Amino acid sequence: MTGRIRTALLGATGYAGVELARLLGNHPQVEKLLLLRRNGVTKDSYAAELFSASPDSNGFDFHPLDWGFLKRHEVQLLLLATPHQVSRSLVPEAIAEGLRVIDLSGAWRLKQAKHRSAYGFRDEDSITASELTSKAVYGLPELSGDCIAAATLVANPGCYATSIILALAPLLKADLINCEHGIISDSKSGVSGAGKEPTERTHFVSVADNLSAYSVFNHRHCGEIVEQLNISSSEFIFTPHLLPIPRGIMSTIYVRLKCMTKESEIESCYRAFYAGKRWVRVFATPRLPQIRFALHTNYCDLGFCLSDDGWRLVIVSCVDNLLKGAAGQAVQNMNVMYGWGEEKGLQ
């Protein structure tokens, strides 16, 4: 098969990283996948994490990260499912080595310094970091396909952000939303979104039979949402909640429209915007997405309800946080970067 590439993945331990390893391992255009490990992280812990489902781990090999090693194996694309700080320090080196990079962390998503401060980055650290920050492409293929195709560094979006931006972008572009009135996203996520580290918060007994809100008014994803949608922080309220399910996100979004609008106009707006987009499904009223419809798929499912008076709109947006919200979107970005069909390796 022509156009096959060699890839390497660092961080196949967290939930998104394991999902990404699985997807890349089965991708028809991926000729080789090298699994990398960071210094100080043993092969065994990686193997245990990645292949806990496997009766034995023979045949898997984790290589220490080494640029010469990647070069010898003719790796073209590096995927990072690493913590923010690790991505922030590794990516400049990788780019300098001539690699293209898809980074799943929040390290390169934000253009404005005030938003980056939520991650504790100090841009003065290096000129390279400043330059890369401006060159990094926010990897939401439905919005920035052309830039992604040409990108050296793709910053894979956050899971909540994906569900919210895809729900709002068509309406904002069509200038239907009264932003000054305020936009509210009441979002709910499964526990894998909180990461793999065992904490009191992720203990089964804390989550089961429960619902809790957290990080109200100060969740890190706010920055990328307002930047990508080009709205003001003071116009946006975001309340994440922790659901007693392993995976999946629903965002219930509330907006006031600029003028009285018909249901059919809203639907047309969505359908026109997402015409030809493989991984967004627009539900016809009165049907609404549910989390389970999107689970184990790369879809972002969108539906809505309009008030009788035609002024108030409730949008429901669902994604699988580990697929369209992370690993699936990374593969979709890879497909765009190399000119393959967006559906490759994701069906």
Place this chain on the structure above:
Amino acid sequence: MTGRIRTALLGATGYAGVELARLLGNHPQVEKLLLLRRNGVTKDSYAAELFSASPDSNGFDFHPLDWGFLKRHEVQLLLLATPHQVSRSLVPEAIAEGLRVIDLSGAWRLKQAKHRSAYGFRDEDSITASELTSKAVYGLPELSGDCIAAATLVANPGCYATSIILALAPLLKADLINCEHGIISDSKSGVSGAGKEPTERTHFVSVADNLSAYSVFNHRHCGEIVEQLNISSSEFIFTPHLLPIPRGIMSTIYVRLKCMTKESEIESCYRAFYAGKRWVRVFATPRLPQIRFALHTNYCDLGFCLSDDGWRLVIVSCVDNLLKGAAGQAVQNMNVMYGWGEEKGLQ
């Protein structure tokens, strides 16, 4: 013990009815509890429902509903956990027989005909129904304690409505909310709120690992919420969701304030309003209620987050839908009607 009364309960089969039977059976002021059954519903089906947890059902008796029977047993208070239509037709008779009534259905909650239409009631049916509608007291003890104490007919509030009204009443009374801007309640309920009837929607496989929104813009509880809060329907958006948990409700509520406000002012407003109220807990910031904190209690838990600019408020309100949202509140109403302490039988 002085002041003990004899009670009868019709409808100890649904989730709320069984919970109410349990509470009444252990209540120190309830001298006798007669369990009633409707014509055509066999004793066995009742017993099976109510006492499925019990190794045998000896000692329980379900009596057919018969006013003379209640009179002979000197029953003073009738509690109804019956469908709306059943309550609508039975209550006038019960009142005529000299009984006081607490009705857990939606039959008598609504003052305005336009809201009652959601339940399909035609008021022209009888003069008695019209009269009773205006005399019925909405049973939220924290708001209308005095009226409940004197009431003949108490309409026990809906579960969602309880969580929302208690969250908003203090702020509305203090005139802090900009109602014209709109009030949004994004609410989430456990499955027992959807009733005991097995349907595709309540099937375990439909609910588990899932979240779904329903009845957006047209849930029946909207009527009682806007009536009790004295706000306009067009100012209120209510989106209920079905959570994969057996019981519990969280309402996440979004309001714009009339002027820039401090966190301490919001907290003071709540604390002043609920001073001396046994069954509302106000959480100090930054702590927020979670559903599990309210489970198996009669509490309504309230907490909030204020935006940095002091204009936008997110309120989190949690109740156990079967206790403060139904059976527990019914017992609390009974306590108020008979002048016992509000905590009796609920600890």
Place this chain on the structure above:
Amino acid sequence: MTGRIRTALLGATGYAGVELARLLGNHPQVEKLLLLRRNGVTKDSYAAELFSASPDSNGFDFHPLDWGFLKRHEVQLLLLATPHQVSRSLVPEAIAEGLRVIDLSGAWRLKQAKHRSAYGFRDEDSITASELTSKAVYGLPELSGDCIAAATLVANPGCYATSIILALAPLLKADLINCEHGIISDSKSGVSGAGKEPTERTHFVSVADNLSAYSVFNHRHCGEIVEQLNISSSEFIFTPHLLPIPRGIMSTIYVRLKCMTKESEIESCYRAFYAGKRWVRVFATPRLPQIRFALHTNYCDLGFCLSDDGWRLVIVSCVDNLLKGAAGQAVQNMNVMYGWGEEKGLQ
């Protein structure tokens, strides 16, 4: 692609049927899949069931069952995900029409009349039924691959039975088990195994936070287990339990060995028996299968613990009840019947 066939599926409404439609729709050797509906079952209810996850159902068509229609479309293979009685009456007609059949129900699994009585079949009904009963092949490819390859009618095994037979067959063949001592399978299944019909038993509130045993000593799957393993009913105890999860089965199986045995002998026995078998994974001690490792795969995962004295063995066997326990195994059987690789369409 050579060797592609045309298929038809009746019963794409239950959980297994929907899963099967999904698998067949993506199978590389299936040139066409016709979705059939029974008389009296409307297209809409089928579409709703099958495609509830889809934003619209355009492009799907359910055809009334009609042998001429199938002939005109050159259908070779009919798959039935129908109730037992429906399969019992339809299969003789289908075979007479020259079709090969894979039946997912229990209608044709049992050779002995005493076991069939659990399903209420009266064999005297027809000569054809008697003949077919003896010709039907029990479709467990790891045990009867050759017969399946030549079969006209394949009776797809039950989900519990699959997990138990695959765990015991290697040890029985090697004559390691003391059958007279008794074999016990304590099995646990997710709720999709109980079917799609909403009942009190499958209501979310009945299942969540719970575990219940049922059909102790008289579950229908006992018949096929003892027939396939060639053991006596009195030697086998089977206790199924309903787990609060949507899908997945674990059988924990207890046997006494004929003589003192080493762990390595048990493992060798399993590995030898399943050498080259694509869909059975033998776990190396001390690792044990868990339900989640098998979920969304066609694997049967097997592991075991041997007592220190070498006489008592505990075997743990996990399958996804909708895949290896139903639809996946049906596809695996199809692959064997047509000589394609066993993994086709199942990865």
Place this chain on the structure above:
Amino acid sequence: MTGRIRTALLGATGYAGVELARLLGNHPQVEKLLLLRRNGVTKDSYAAELFSASPDSNGFDFHPLDWGFLKRHEVQLLLLATPHQVSRSLVPEAIAEGLRVIDLSGAWRLKQAKHRSAYGFRDEDSITASELTSKAVYGLPELSGDCIAAATLVANPGCYATSIILALAPLLKADLINCEHGIISDSKSGVSGAGKEPTERTHFVSVADNLSAYSVFNHRHCGEIVEQLNISSSEFIFTPHLLPIPRGIMSTIYVRLKCMTKESEIESCYRAFYAGKRWVRVFATPRLPQIRFALHTNYCDLGFCLSDDGWRLVIVSCVDNLLKGAAGQAVQNMNVMYGWGEEKGLQ
């Protein structure tokens, strides 16, 4: 009220300890409950654990453990919900100070050194420990009520052990069981049984939608089970499983009878043994206990199925692991030690 006592509790942080604090705080015979903290564990962490459900922690005080302090407050009874090693070292001091002690850990349950080795205790450490070991009473009130009444040190049983011993003791006493054939307990527990420490194993994503077996043939509770039932270790197989529920245990137990027996004989045996025992419920066939029936109660629920041939018996036993399996049983033991009714503070 006469006969009220003053108590102190160390370890109100784990799941059982918090439940115990709640029960003691509401117990009518407990005049005072002092909450103690160990050196190096701050008041804040205790308060956070114990009162996470409370909007504020005013009014609670955690005192450092100090024998003089307990004496000044006239504490008679010390309850320990502490790790095994802590109990092992503290109890001798407490006894020497004249206190009675109920210990919820495994420190004092085992009479035989070979079983204690599972906890890593070295008995040679002290003469006191050896003496105390022989004086400690295993606190299962249904079996050893008189010894508990007179005890200075009560070792509260393990949760699994409670469910298994209560299921088997009546049949063993009546000499109905063929022990040589082997006794098997396939047990399933909710996650609170695995403790409060966040680990990979208790992470929500590891537990949800899953079932896993663990510690097959070597769980610590085996020791107390075989000691209390006076059976041989080689006759007993115990397989615990981790259920995706917060609390509750079911043990499904398999025994061969000594002779052909009737259902009514089994039931009579259980009913005779537990006559007058408040906290054991025997289910009449064919009804079986389910975990949810026992949840939030102090009951041990017992039911059974007998094979048609009258030789093979399956027993189902359910408890709430935090109540009858831990804190509830501790209160029941306290009730027996002080001669109050067994139901005091547990209804």
